[in-house]
Amino acid sequence: MQLLKDKILNEGKVLPGNILKVDGFLNQQLDIRLLNEIGKEFAFLFKDLGVNKILTVESSGIALACVASQNMGNVPVVFGKKHKTLKRGEDFYAAKIFSFTHNREYEVTINKEFISKDDVILIVDDFLANGEAVNGLMDIIKQADAKLVGVGIAVEKGFQGGGDKLREQGLRVESLAIVENMDNGKITFR
Amino acid sequence: MQLLKDKILNEGKVLPGNILKVDGFLNQQLDIRLLNEIGKEFAFLFKDLGVNKILTVESSGIALACVASQNMGNVPVVFGKKHKTLKRGEDFYAAKIFSFTHNREYEVTINKEFISKDDVILIVDDFLANGEAVNGLMDIIKQADAKLVGVGIAVEKGFQGGGDKLREQGLRVESLAIVENMDNGKITFR
Numbered sequence: 001m002q003l004l005k006d007k008i009l010n011e012g013k014v015l016p017g018n019i020l021k022v023d024g025f026l027n028q029q030l031d032i033r034l035l036n037e038i039g040k041e042f043a044f045l046f047k048d049l050g051v052n053k054i055l056t057v058e059s060s061g062i063a064l065a066c067v068a069s070q071n072m073g074n075v076p077v078v079f080g081k082k083h084k085t086l087k088r089g090e091d092f093y094a095a096k097i098f099s100f101t102h103n104r105e106y107e108v109t110i111n112k113e114f115i116s117k118d119d120v121i122l123i124v125d126d127f128l129a130n131g132e133a134v135n136g137l138m139d140i141i142k143q144a145d146a147k148l149v150g151v152g153i154a155v156e157k158g159f160q161g162g163g164d165k166l167r168e169q170g171l172r173v174e175s176l177a178i179v180e181n182m183d184n185g186k187i188t189f190r
Numbered sequence: 191m192q193l194l195k196d197k198i199l200n201e202g203k204v205l206p207g208n209i210l211k212v213d214g215f216l217n218q219q220l221d222i223r224l225l226n227e228i229g230k231e232f233a234f235l236f237k238d239l240g241v242n243k244i245l246t247v248e249s250s251g252i253a254l255a256c257v258a259s260q261n262m263g264n265v266p267v268v269f270g271k272k273h274k275t276l277k278r279g280e281d282f283y284a285a286k287i288f289s290f291t292h293n294r295e296y297e298v299t300i301n302k303e304f305i306s307k308d309d310v311i312l313i314v315d316d317f318l319a320n321g322e323a324v325n326g327l328m329d330i331i332k333q334a335d336a337k338l339v340g341v342g343i344a345v346e347k348g349f350q351g352g353g354d355k356l357r358e359q360g361l362r363v364e365s366l367a368i369v370e371n372m373d374n375g376k377i378t379f380r
Contacts (some may be wrong), residue, residue, distance in 0.1 A: 032266065069220075
């Protein structure tokens with residue numbers, strides 16, 4: 001998606017440790033015009049798949065999931081809650097996620113009421129690097145015996161390989177911008 | 191807003207400790223149709239005030255802030271990040287917030303880049319109880335020397351008094367549903 005790529009080139013910042021900061025339009029500050037276009041693009045890419053629920057993880061994924069839903073018949077959005085410590089209970093599904101950005105493990109939970117075996121799910125998230133967050137949500141979808149039909153990502157860090165590993169499993173992963181390289185602060189797309 | 195009140199009466203759950211659970215449509219699962227209407231209502235209530243930025247706090251406020259923006263010319267949304275521990279740095283504004291729900295203090299931060307003295311700000315959030323989150327954002331707005339013109343809330347717990355304290359200061363606070371009482375699990379609105 002050219003609009004997003006231009007935005008990354010113009011306003012994204014490459015920080016040490018392979019960190020791509022896009023908090024001026026996608027993370028802490030949200031460019032709603034851009035988001036509206038991202039929502040339309042996700043709807044186009046995943047049309048005719050019968051999606052009846054969009055799953056994401058707090059916090060930045062929420063905005064993207066909402067705009068995608070608005071363009072896909074206003075299907076419900078459910079977001080996983082992050083916990084730094086293990087949370088135990090019978091009324092929610094839980095999965096462990098390792099965050100490379102923060103170099104620690106955390107847990108994501110979703111109330112069992114909000115995901116069921118009748119659900120046809122699209123996962124939406126802002127970033128995909130090693131694929132840990134998507135793997136955690138996939139784990140929960142499996143526990144709920146629901147059906148996953150695709151993964152829509154705004155920015156994939158292609159060089160970290162998480163997206164390709166998911167594709168190798170036969171999963172449909174659509175990323176609107178895939179950063180292939182950002183050595184020496186120069187961003188190139190796949 | 192009748193649609194929201196009906197939803198609270200039909201699907202909200204009153205839990206011990208004065209907790210009102212609305213996570214089936216406003217917190218963990220988001221009813222996008224309802225959100226779209228909430229966005230229109232906020233836009234109607236705060237029109238003609240020259241709002242050029244919407245401020246909220248992660249996570250649940252993000253969805254509401256986005257739909258409000260879509261109905262107010264797609265102005266940027268900025269969300270405060272929550273931290274359990276004090277975070278020190280010169281590149282962000284910080285304020286302490288005491289959460290009665292979780293009975294602990296946390297800190298909210300906003301990157302200094304994303305709020306300036308030229309901003310005319312509307313605060314949007316899902317819940318207002320004691321008003322601590324709004325007070326924290328107001329503190330940050332003051333630090334940035336920006337202008338606050340109103341506060342839009344989905345559900346106010348009127349009996350906790352936070353909303354009225356803000357109104358007494360002359361602040362325009364518009365809550366789409368004000369729960370006045372929920373003793374014995376029976377919800378009544380102001």
